[in-house]
Amino acid sequence: MRLTKIAEIPSFVEISESARKKVAQVMELSGLSNTVLLSGRKSYELAGKKIREKIRGSVLDVFFVETASMEEVRKLEFSMAYSDIDSVMGIGGGKVLDVGKVLASELNVPFISIPTVASHDGVASPVASFKEKNRPASLSVNPPAIILADLTILRKSPVRYLRAGFGDLISNITAVRDWELSRDKTGEAYSEVAASMAVMPANLMIKSASLDIQNLKTLEMLVRGLVLSGVSISIAGSSRPASGAEHKFSHALDYLGYGQGLHGEQVGIGAIIMEYLHQKYYGTGDWEAVKDALESVQAPTTAREIGVTKEQVVEALLFARQIRKKRYTILEDINAGRDELELAVEKTGVA
Numbered sequence: 366m367r368l369t370k371i372a373e374i375p376s377f378v379e380i381s382e383s384a385r386k387k388v389a390q391v392m393e394l395s396g397l398s399n400t401v402l403l404s405g406r407k408s409y410e411l412a413g414k415k416i417r418e419k420i421r422g423s424v425l426d427v428f429f430v431e432t433a434s435m436e437e438v439r440k441l442e443f444s445m446a447y448s449d450i451d452s453v454m455g456i457g458g459g460k461v462l463d464v465g466k467v468l469a470s471e472l473n474v475p476f477i478s479i480p481t482v483a484s485h486d487g488v489a490s491p492v493a494s495f496k497e498k499n500r501p502a503s504l505s506v507n508p509p510a511i512i513l514a515d516l517t518i519l520r521k522s523p524v525r526y527l528r529a530g531f532g533d534l535i536s537n538i539t540a541v542r543d544w545e546l547s548r549d550k551t552g553e554a555y556s557e558v559a560a561s562m563a564v565m566p567a568n569l570m571i572k573s574a575s576l577d578i579q580n581l582k583t584l585e586m587l588v589r590g591l592v593l594s595g596v597s598i599s600i601a602g603s604s605r606p607a608s609g610a611e612h613k614f615s616h617a618l619d620y621l622g623y624g625q626g627l628h629g630e631q632v633g634i635g636a637i638i639m640e641y642l643h644q645k646y647y648g649t650g651d652w653e654a655v656k657d658a659l660e661s662v663q664a665p666t667t668a669r670e671i672g673v674t675k676e677q678v679v680e681a682l683l684f685a686r687q688i689r690k691k692r693y694t695i696l697e698d699i700n701a702g703r704d705e706l707e708l709a710v711e712k713t714g715v716a
């Protein structure tokens with residue numbers, strides 16, 4: 366048996382309708398007074414500007430993030446060389462938070478995560494997803510030290526991103542199934558705590574999936590789930606609890622340049638297919654429940670909705686095994702060929 370390592374996790378998390386109003390107080394309590402604020406053009410107008418006004422004396426500089434890339438991080442590092450920064454604050458979507466996480470890790474200062482959309486568990490995770498030369502890559506970074514998830518801001522954000530966040534959370538179900546499979550078949554290190562943190566909110570969400578994801582209670586459950594999912598990655602020391610074959614499939618779509626689905630939309634569809642395969646080969650799971658849950662919040666469940674053809678889905682499923690070959694999943698275990706994958710795509714109604 367192998368054990369996972371002891372992890373660094375966020376030291377302050379607030380998920381509430383007024384979390385944005387806690388910024389000044391939390392910074393003061395943490396002894397932070399020289400932050401660099403990263404935001405997006407839209408997120409700054411919607412949320413960043415007001416927050417900045419409240420902490421004006423503690424903001425050294427404001428930068429707008431254009432792309433999620435190392436080039437962007439380097440540009441920022443050069444423009445803030447020799448300043449006395451004690452923290453990095455990100456107010457925005459995944460792109461802003463990812464650049465902020467990498468920058469804070471490089472500068473070895475705490476990162477304050479203030480999401481303005483909740484489209485994936487990157488709001489809390491120690492992972493940054495960058496694109497270099499159009500190729501996706503997942504980087505390991507320090508997790509945010511402080512997370513302020515304001516439900517008033519998130520409730521008004523575009524519903525497509527919330528539905529994507531739902532997909533990313535639901536995908537933990539197949540990710541954890543794959544992790545258990547690998548533990549049993551390859552002896553991979555497994556953490557019951559991390560697995561439970563990732564999968565329990567996903568199961569809870571499936572059972573109580575409401576048609577209205579903007580309903581405050583449902584939204585709160587979703588955001589709590591995404592934060593726990595991010596923390597589970599820190600505890601596991603890798604994205605294992607939240608990223609299995611359904612994520613390999615999504616990374617394959619990105620790698621091959623197929624379609625225009627959001628990350629959470631792609632992994633949601635991937636989860637339907639992987640749950641079907643787990644059910645077929647091992648009798649565990651309920652792929653129809655996964656699909657019903659996604660449908661109930663109006664998240665995509667078909668290839669057409671994310672702009673890919675049936676052939677592209679099958680190509681991506683075949684290519685998925687080239688992604689992170691060491692991460693053992695149902696795809697490696699059953700060694701599925703084209704015909705088998707085509708059948709899974711048809712049976713689940715994905716295409």
Ligand SMILES: NC(=O)C1=CN([C@@H]2O[C@H](COP(=O)(O)OP(=O)(O)OC[C@H]3O[C@@H](n4cnc5c(N)ncnc54)[C@H](OP(=O)(O)O)[C@@H]3O)[C@@H](O)[C@H]2O)C=CC1
Nearest residue numbers: 405406407408433458459460481484487492493494522628
């Ligand atoms: N770290 C991780 O684990 C993961 C990271 N990713 C990465 O995250 C990025 C995608 O993140 P995602 O959050 O989907 O999207 P983006 O960060 O790309 O933001 C989506 C869009 O919504 C706008 N926006 C932000 N907040 C609001 C709001 N409250 N109301 C209206 N519009 C708003 C943004 O504008 P503006 O930027 O101008 O503010 C932007 O145009 C990609 O780079 C992807 O690779 C994906 C999966 C996992």
Ligand SMILES: O=C(CO)COP(=O)(O)O
Nearest residue numbers: 486492503604607608612
């Ligand atoms: O998206 C993630 C978890 O939801 C991160 O996983 P990856 O390590 O596969 O990028």
Ligand SMILES: [Zn+2]
Nearest residue numbers: 485486533632
């Ligand atoms: Zn994900």
